[in-house]
Amino acid sequence: MAAGFPVAVFEDTVTVRAHGELDLVTAEALKHALAEALRHASPTRPVLVDFSQVTFCDSAGLNALITARIAAETDGTRICLTGLNHQVHRLLEVTGTLPLFTVNP
Structure with missing residues (x-):
């Protein structure tokens, strides 16, 4: 677990399980979790951010x-x-950032 958001390293992905509201209060914790995930990621092991438990995201989370x-x-x-x-x-659509990420259902 990294700063409140669990990071799990698997053979083919590194998963960050985001939850709750991603805003000014929690954005720093999300940054830490993503940085931790990137330390284990590679071009053949992408980072998967699971938003299924996220209720809100603002510009700080973005x-x-x-x-x-x-x-x-x-x-890469x-x-x-x-x-x-x-x-x-x-x-993500309104800010034009959707194309920066691979989006899975």
């Missing part, structure tokens, strides 16, 4: 994702998002 995406890009690592609710999906 910033944590974009920061991780920039760091991942330098190593993908960040995949799964379990997006309508609000999070819409946030």
